[in-house]
Amino acid sequence: MSKKGRIIYHVDMNSFYASVEMAYRPELKGKPVAIAGNPEERRGIVVTSSYEARAKGVKTTMPLWQAYSHCPSLIVLKPNFDRYREASRHMFSILSEITPYVQPVSIDEGYMDVTDYVNEENPIQVAENIQKRILNELDLPCSIGIAPNKFLAKMASDMKKPMGITVLRKREIKHKLWILPIEEMYGVGEKTADKLKKIDIETIGDLATKDVLTLKNLLGINGERLHQRANGIDDRPVDPDAVHEFKSIGNSTTLPYDMTNQTEIFKVLNQLSEKVAARMERKDVVAENIQLMIRYYDRKTITRSKQLNEFIETKDEISNIAKRLFQQHWNEDPVRLLGVTAQHLTPREEMAKQLDLFNYEKEAEKEELYVAMDQIKEKYGKDAFIKLKDTKAKMSTSFQKDFLSEFRENKKGKS
Amino acid sequence: MKILIEREPLMASIQNVMKAISSKTTIPILSGIKLEANDQGVKLTGSNSDITIESIIPKEEDGVINIHEIIPGQIVVQAKFLPEIIKKLPNNQVEIDVDDDLNLKIKSGHAEFKLNGQDAEEYPQLPMLQTENSFDLQIDLLKMLIRQTNFAVSVSETRPILTGVHLKLEENLLELVATDSHRLASRKISMNDAEELFFNNVVIPGKSLSELNKILDETQDTIQISVTDNQILFRTKNVYFLSRLLDGNYPETSRLIPNQSKTVVKVNSKELIESIDRASLLAKDNRNNIVKLVTKGQNTLQITSNSPEIGHVEETLETDSIDGEELKISFNAKYMIDALRAIDSDKVSINFTGAMRPFVIRPEEDDEQILQLITPVRTY
Numbered sequence: 001m002s003k004k005g006r007i008i009y010h011v012d013m014n015s016f017y018a019s020v021e022m023a024y025r026p027e028l029k030g031k032p033v034a035i036a037g038n039p040e041e042r043r044g045i046v047v048t049s050s051y052e053a054r055a056k057g058v059k060t061t062m063p064l065w066q067a068y069s070h071c072p073s074l075i076v077l078k079p080n081f082d083r084y085r086e087a088s089r090h091m092f093s094i095l096s097e098i099t100p101y102v103q104p105v106s107i108d109e110g111y112m113d114v115t116d117y118v119n120e121e122n123p124i125q126v127a128e129n130i131q132k133r134i135l136n137e138l139d140l141p142c143s144i145g146i147a148p149n150k151f152l153a154k155m156a157s158d159m160k161k162p163m164g165i166t167v168l169r170k171r172e173i174k175h176k177l178w179i180l181p182i183e184e185m186y187g188v189g190e191k192t193a194d195k196l197k198k199i200d201i202e203t204i205g206d207l208a209t210k211d212v213l214t215l216k217n218l219l220g221i222n223g224e225r226l227h228q229r230a231n232g233i234d235d236r237p238v239d240p241d242a243v244h245e246f247k248s249i250g251n252s253t254t255l256p257y258d259m260t261n262q263t264e265i266f267k268v269l270n271q272l273s274e275k276v277a278a279r280m281e282r283k284d285v286v287a288e289n290i291q292l293m294i295r296y297y298d299r300k301t302i303t304r305s306k307q308l309n310e311f312i313e314t315k316d317e318i319s320n321i322a323k324r325l326f327q328q329h330w331n332e333d334p335v336r337l338l339g340v341t342a343q344h345l346t347p348r349e350e351m352a353k354q355l356d357l358f359n360y361e362k363e364a365e366k367e368e369l370y371v372a373m374d375q376i377k378e379k380y381g382k383d384a385f386i387k388l389k390d391t392k393a394k395m396s397t398s399f400q401k402d403f404l405s406e407f408r409e410n411k412k413g414k415s
Numbered sequence: 416m417k418i419l420i421e422r423e424p425l426m427a428s429i430q431n432v433m434k435a436i437s438s439k440t441t442i443p444i445l446s447g448i449k450l451e452a453n454d455q456g457v458k459l460t461g462s463n464s465d466i467t468i469e470s471i472i473p474k475e476e477d478g479v480i481n482i483h484e485i486i487p488g489q490i491v492v493q494a495k496f497l498p499e500i501i502k503k504l505p506n507n508q509v510e511i512d513v514d515d516d517l518n519l520k521i522k523s524g525h526a527e528f529k530l531n532g533q534d535a536e537e538y539p540q541l542p543m544l545q546t547e548n549s550f551d552l553q554i555d556l557l558k559m560l561i562r563q564t565n566f567a568v569s570v571s572e573t574r575p576i577l578t579g580v581h582l583k584l585e586e587n588l589l590e591l592v593a594t595d596s597h598r599l600a601s602r603k604i605s606m607n608d609a610e611e612l613f614f615n616n617v618v619i620p621g622k623s624l625s626e627l628n629k630i631l632d633e634t635q636d637t638i639q640i641s642v643t644d645n646q647i648l649f650r651t652k653n654v655y656f657l658s659r660l661l662d663g664n665y666p667e668t669s670r671l672i673p674n675q676s677k678t679v680v681k682v683n684s685k686e687l688i689e690s691i692d693r694a695s696l697l698a699k700d701n702r703n704n705i706v707k708l709v710t711k712g713q714n715t716l717q718i719t720s721n722s723p724e725i726g727h728v729e730e731t732l733e734t735d736s737i738d739g740e741e742l743k744i745s746f747n748a749k750y751m752i753d754a755l756r757a758i759d760s761d762k763v764s765i766n767f768t769g770a771m772r773p774f775v776i777r778p779e780e781d782d783e784q785i786l787q788l789i790t791p792v793r794t795y
Contacts, residue, residue: 352705354747355790356596357671357773363793364771371770 007123009112010145010153014162016108018050020087023139033075101238111150113238127165151234154186170232178205204230251275252339258297259335272340273319285345286311292325293339304329416488416513418452424481426501428470432461434626435468436494447491449538466623469655489535544648549641550609554634560591561628563602563757568621569595576663579618592668598750599788618665623658676766678739684763688755690732694720695748697728705792706748710741744770745792754787
């Protein structure tokens, strides 16, 4: 791929969850709407909100009580993940009609490399058409950044919201990008921003003109990377397969209160394991390693993991190991947060189970069924069978990451 | 004690008893070799708690003189350095001298080593094996029995009893079985003169058998095998090999062997090995070393292997015949190759009873004596 003259789009859905809700219930349009997890509990935080709510000071990750104090008329909705997934799928399929180089990065944003696919057309015109189609077919707003690379495209899509189309050329970075405060740079989190400010870097321009060595000493390899990005350099290709490179699946939860009762803690571990198992099932993977995270009341955090000799996938298998790890490593201090992560994942289709002479009968009983399934798969394709899933159990904030693998699966099915 | 001995038989004996000596022994004196000299010859002993090996060097054997001079006595000498010392001595004759202070002197040509010995009285007394349960086998046959079964013992300690080879003798039929619960190797031989003998649940550690196999030469001499409740003794003219037996009940394995089949494949063994070996080149990387075998028309087999990150291999193999139902089955390539090598026959017959059930490999000449069983891998 020639690095010169690439045309990259970053498509970013505007307040995605809230917009989807508004598309379903048009009477909400123009009103302050927020989507939040569990309104009753202290972890009830704003996941996203409409622009009307944002205008009143409601922000993502803000606790609900605080959001209400900013905006008493706020309409708070529980998330409907199935709706979001459906909308996302539709949105990405529209993008895939333009170019095969679509790389979703989350449920509501993705990159496109349209270099070889805009032909004679004006890239801005193409972007406008995408934006119109998403609005017409889904009733959803989005912003599109157009730039010669992913980083600039991402920064560009942020510049005008909602329904913006922003072109960021490399020669424009001095007056469009460098003037932005450093914390608005993609890739600079709170901690990095603090560190940079200590060496008097306040804007992206300050970063771009700082010498690389100082940055490297301060931030390691990431310092060098950020310096390049600030100068508009980013070679990363748009990789449609990148979404599949997940290595672990984990869920964690802050407890409603600090817990010391093992029975209660085990209940939480059961719930977390159930979520992890559900996500593993969605991705069709099995795990060989389970990790438990315990954060104590004083925020001291430990992680302990157990390497297994076999593949596991069910809720019970996961929770049994998580509980055993807990019993082995808990120091009996009050627990503030628990996390369960399945690691060393293998796609089920690459997995194989060596049968055991002494108990193969259990598997062999179903042999006729498997043979019949294989024959049908051969005749009608891999998707002839779908596992019945309990969709209710799927609500989780880690959900966003998971849909990505689905996207890839769907694409694979089509090609 | 003093001996003047030929270097070669001494070296061979040292190497034999070294097989039993472990550097990690918990009983310090067992890290040494015991040397005992009497008028008939010299006996070397090496032991760990599981295996004890005695190797005798007769003063004279078949008209060849091994030992020229003997003053009886005994000593225990550190095993760690002895093999290298003896190996590198300049002359073909070695003089070993022990004084009253347990100092050992090894002389050969102009080289002289002085080693500290240990009192042989402190060396554990070996149990005397008292048993009526003895039978004879030809050594090369015993070695073949070991080679055909011992590879299939379990290497994992999850079921310790499966780390041994099960020995069973009844009605003049001796049977050895080994299984790691994924594959099973069985070998039977008819005995001529063992009518009164009967034993079962004798489980010899796989490691003992592989050491024994290394010590024994491929000859047609006989070896005497004596069995007690917890030990087994193999005795040739000059070697005693005593092994502990494994505790516990060996599982009943005869019921595991399918007595019917749905698909029967007859094939050239060497061609099948080579084909599976090629397929497993790519499969070695995946966890179970899986190859897939599919019956095709015109008596051909398709053998494939797929490693998503590396690539795919596919080949067809012509067989002598394929009878019965169509079949697709996946299995560990190593198990198949091990089994075919153990059978060591030009043509084999493979009896399948379905993709999820163990299959049986036998030599094609309908010989009931050897059988290899492999459980397949279930792919998803």
